[in-house]
Amino acid sequence: MINYIMEDFGNCTIACRHQDCFNFLTADERNRLEKNKISINYRKGENIIKQGTSVNHILFLKSGLAKIYLEGSSKDLILKIVPPQHFIGLSSLRCKDDLYIYSSSVYIDSRVDLIDKEFFIKLIENNPKFALSVISIINEATAVSYRRVYSLTTKQMHGKVADLLICMSENIFLDEQFNVPISRKDFSELLGLSVESVVRVFKEFKDNGLVSIRGTQFKLLDIAGLKEISNYG
Template identity: 40%
Template structure:
């Protein structure tokens, strides 16, 4: 299966900011002149679904979630580590609002780029525009994979997906810091906190993971992948 096709991921796997490598020195200066850097605390809202989209946001440091809201209900579309872009769907003509909300999982540093300036770079630089299109395409694949996971897999498969995504696409190591709470993991896997805790305990007892106070280590990635695949 091609590397870009992902049916169990919850995040992009490569460095999306490689698109900025295509900018000339003059365009980089223009980018800097039309942007500002802001620090966000854990739990702060980065953008609100339905609000006016005045900026495209670059997550330079931290961890965040992208989600849909409907009253008291919410659905996480993906989680974003540092070096990611938030708000690209707002670039479409005729759409002036954010189609989703974004919130920090931990303290974050974000660069806000004036949206018309960002559009100007796309219009003037074909290589930059091509990279943005590629990112939007990958995001669509990831969202499709998320919906498949949430609608077709059982709880064990969904939580295995989350752990694999954290290891392979967020932290890129089988031993990663426990920066997400049980509630966060449950929300991503779309299950109760009780079920999440029970399955984590089962994975631990079966020798698939080791849970420490400050980190989780996947010790049997083949078996966890099998659970993910069979759902």
């Protein structure tokens, strides 16, 4: 039996990349997919999904960087950061009233494929391997959300921040050094912390030699140290 240790579950916002699911489509299905999607270039800051609007498309982020968030009456809650080669909107498929359950906007100039929802559903109905791949994507996203809930509700602020930095390095930017086009306010909404707390932890990590931070440029200097804080912070 596999023993899952909850302390190892971090505050990561991302599971596997989604591009592979298209490998299960036949040549004919791929041709029809091209006819049932449109590609749009979005500028930095533009909304690509509005919470509460009708689900007409499933989105696939070809390039760029996006966020998915819940709109509240007084503040927003960022659910995840979305790197390229990921779907946006899968969790709204077949939801009550066929409405998007969250909003999404892009952090930087991005290119997005808008796939017709009904065509996407037909692919799922007619291609079992593609359907299983989509189910796996949704299941992994659910598992990631459980881990985030665990991290956000049980860890102190240092552990939460360490989790997110590790996630960005290993799963979003795929490098120990990266440029984060994300405001400190967005960091706070991702972590459930105040902006002041995020800034304070960043300074402590920097002073302790764990990270180098220059504006939006981050470099993880001591990943082992950050992982220790993640596990016990």
